[in-house]
Amino acid sequence: MTRRDLFLIPLFIFLVSCQPQTLKVLEPPADHHQPYDYIGKKGMVVAAHPEAVKAGLNTLKRGGNAVDAAIATAFALNAAEPFASGIGGGGFMIIFLAEEKKATVINFRERAPAKAFPSMYLDKDNVQDIWRKSHGLAVAVPGALAGWVYALKKYGTMNLKNVLESGIQIAEQGIPVSPTFSQINKDEYEKILQNSGESSSYLHDGFPYEPDDIYRNPELAQTLKRLISHGWQDFYDGQIAQGIVQAVQRNGGIMSLEDLAQYSPIEQSPLRGTYKDYTIYTVRPPSSGGLHILQLLNIIAHWPVREWGFNSTLYIHHLSEAFRFIFADKARFLGDPDFTVIPVKQLLSEDYASQITSRIHPGHLQASYPYGRFDKNQIEKENTTHLGVIDSQGNIVSLTQSINDFFGSGIVPEGYGFLLNNEMADFSPYPDSVNSPSPYKRPVSSMGPLILFKKDMPLLVLGSPGGTRIFTSLTQIIINVIEFGMSLDEAIEAPRFFTYSSEGVAKRLFVESRIPQHILQSLEEIGHMIEVREAYDKYFGGAQGILIDRNKNVLYGGADSRRDGSGAGY
Amino acid sequence: MxxxxxxxxxxxxxxxxxxxxxxxxxxxxRFEQPLLITSAGQSADVQIGGVLAKRAGLMATLSKNATYQELADKKTLALVIGVSMKGLGAAGLDLDQEKTRVTDLIEEAQKKDIPILCLHLGGEARRGELSDQMIRAFLPYAQMVIVVKSGNKDGLFTQICTDKKISLLEVDRTSEVQEPLKSIFAPIG
CATH class of the missing domain: 1.20.5 (Single alpha-helices involved in coiled-coils or other helix-helix interfaces)
Incomplete structure (x- = not known):
């Protein structure tokens, strides 16, 4: 190397570092499982369908704020991903208002009709699962539309017509059916056939949709237009309300017009927790997801997880044991806080986390976990949907919503084209449970939309569907980012695992097949019973997230390939 | 003119x-009626099989969770192959129990000389490690296989059917299974 080289090399490095920072945006890879971060500078939308993402992004570009875009995305999801959410369902959203530096939660969870009672799903002491899942008795009073309108009026800038346009367009013009849509349509065929018949708008000539078929829903488009022409209240006290009640009662349900008329969403303060120097804001019970994520993080903070390594035997074993303790808590304590006292403070205390960690042994499973009867039907659920939005002002919405099972109850009010939820199945069928049905009670949910802050600045917007896997999957994603240094989508796509306990007994450990065989073998040696699922199994959720990199002034969007997750920034 | x-x-x-x-x-x-339609894997595809048989005008009994005794008065066993963990959960079965149930049915069918028709109606989405286990285990016992083409992209059905000299029919869409069903079943009486 000459003297001249010694001079030129630092000069070259200096000149390169002086170049303006440009974003290198790569095309999404052909293999949709390959981690890919969507990139934006001003705003970002992530959701479970590309058309819904487009609806949200267009709203942002037209000057709407994060709330406007989130509600537009939600309506679009009703048209593009109708099997997971819609006006016939409910959910939770957490909103961060950048200027006020304030986070608030809107709880638009469905609630039980006035005639609900604790033993309504028992017939001579036998639980009637059909009543809970695909019967008029399965339908809870929907809250989605009321919640979206509440958020829009209080925190949005646009009117209902503006945010409905994309949803109407998608429902009228149709979308190509994805393999995910087709598979779910096939999985839920029996229920749709039974409750909507072969002429259902959710079937194609009486059969499930095949990939690349065009799915249109003109009836839904008309319903959404009606919300503009007759006012959204028509859903709760007008002609649509009558259609809902007729459909529910025709299928043996107990919902009345008064139940719909009396529904209102609740605005409440978020639940706050910490992990090391991060702060997490999430939703309160009756959603259990947020609480359990905070519990898990409190426990994990005691462990050298980085040292153990990503998905190492020690890591999976310890987290699995923690999941089992938390499921025991879920069964014992979680209900609607308006009807029962939930010891949230105790569950989130440092002392409680220490007690649990001290009981977890690296070499074997617990003989028993604190007793709690857990509803086995909650385990197979893959449903629900999540969306996240950040706007150019830094306002954020993290919204998770559902109609419970995919295609909900399968009941469609005649001529209106939307699915009614079967959220009553989230109540325990056992009258002695804190989560048994009662008039106007909200069933416990597993949703956990969250915003994670570092030094008072939002860093990560995250949420997922996946039933009872929501909190276990979201916690794994958070740890993947914070402890294992993964990019957002790497963290989302990484192989997941799940287990639970019921009546004090450890249940099987479910793993994605990408977890290496030697790890599974060593877990079996410790005592776990392993059940291997598909490589990218939507059983483990379909997370969406936004990571805010303030140093680079870049927004990264991550969307789960286990479903049709997508994102777009600008 | x-x-x-x-x-x-x-x-x-x-x-x-x-x-x-x-x-x-x-x-x-050629197959004879009446037929018993059951699942091999508890996916909801078995319901599609039921509707296809109804539309084809066949005398069929749909029993997702059929036991071998249900073959007593039947002349064909139709297995709709495809695993759904959710379906297995709802039926209170694990994969091994489901395999045992289907094996029992096949053994009974062989004892009674009842031919087996295998249907794979779920396309590409109904493939995967667990469904493939069922396909490899039970397809070799079929006299005929009807598969929705996207489910045979990798040629697994072709390979097994060629090796075992099983008649294979591919269709583009689920609804197209109806016509061949009409053709392969002899009229009653």
Whole structure:
């Protein structure tokens, strides 16, 4: 190397570092499982369908704020991903208002009709699962539309017509059916056939949709237009309300017009927790997801997880044991806080986390976990949907919503084209449970939309569907980012695992097949019973997230390939 | 003249349809009614099988969770293959129990000389490690297999059917299974 080289090399490095920072945006890879971060500078939308993402992004570009875009995305999801959410369902959203530096939660969870009672799903002491899942008795009073309108009026800038346009367009013009849509349509065929018949708008000539078929829903488009022409209240006290009640009662349900008329969403303060120097804001019970994520993080903070390594035997074993303790808590304590006292403070205390960690042994499973009867039907659920939005002002919405099972109850009010939820199945069928049905009670949910802050600045917007896997999957994603240094989508796509306990007994450990065989073998040696699922199994959720990199002034969007997750920034 | 031409065209079309379906029927095994339709894997595809049989006018009993005793008065066993963990959970079965149930049915069918028709109706989405286990385990016992083409992209069905000399029919869409079903079943009586 000459003297001249010694001079030129630092000069070259200096000149390169002086170049303006440009974003290198790569095309999404052909293999949709390959981690890919969507990139934006001003705003970002992530959701479970590309058309819904487009609806949200267009709203942002037209000057709407994060709330406007989130509600537009939600309506679009009703048209593009109708099997997971819609006006016939409910959910939770957490909103961060950048200027006020304030986070608030809107709880638009469905609630039980006035005639609900604790033993309504028992017939001579036998639980009637059909009543809970695909019967008029399965339908809870929907809250989605009321919640979206509440958020829009209080925190949005646009009117209902503006945010409905994309949803109407998608429902009228149709979308190509994805393999995910087709598979779910096939999985839920029996229920749709039974409750909507072969002429259902959710079937194609009486059969499930095949990939690349065009799915249109003109009836839904008309319903959404009606919300503009007759006012959204028509859903709760007008002609649509009558259609809902007729459909529910025709299928043996107990919902009345008064139940719909009396529904209102609740605005409440978020639940706050910490992990090391991060702060997490999430939703309160009756959603259990947020609480359990905070519990898990409190426990994990005691462990050298980085040292153990990503998905190492020690890591999976310890987290699995923690999941089992938390499921025991879920069964014992979680209900609607308006009807029962939930010891949230105790569950989130440092002392409680220490007690649990001290009981977890690296070499074997617990003989028993604190007793709690857990509803086995909650385990197979893959449903629900999540969306996240950040706007150019830094306002954020993290919204998770559902109609419970995919295609909900399968009941469609005649001529209106939307699915009614079967959220009553989230109540325990056992009258002695804190989560048994009662008039106007909200069933416990597993949703956990969250915003994670570092030094008072939002860093990560995250949420997922996946039933009872929501909190276990979201916690794994958070740890993947914070402890294992993964990019957002790497963290989302990484192989997941799940287990639970019921009546004090450890249940099987479910793993994605990408977890290496030697790890599974060593877990079996410790005592776990392993059940291997598909490589990218939507059983483990379909997370969406936004990571805010303030140093680079870049927004990264991550969307789960286990479903049709997508994102777009600008 | 025009009328004659039109008549001729209709006649030719009708004859070709007759010969095509005749040749199809001749090149594939014939099955008899009544048939028992059951699942091999507890996916909801078995319901599709039920609707297809109904639309094809077949005398069929749909029993997702059929036991071998249900074959007593049947002349065909139709297995709709495809695993759904959710379906297994709802039926209170694990994969091993489901395999045992289907094996029992096949053994009974063999004892009674009841032919087996395998249907794979879920396409590509109904493939994967668990469904493939069922396909490899039970397809070799079939006299005929009907598969929605996207489910055979990797040629697994072709390979097994070639090796075991099983008649294989591929269709593009689920709804297209209805016509071959009509053709391969002999009319009752």
């Amino acid at each position: 025009k009328k004659c031409l039109k008549f001729l065209l209709i006649l030719i079309s009708a004859l070709s349809l007759f010969f095509v379906s005749e040749s199809f029927a001749q090149s594939h095994p």
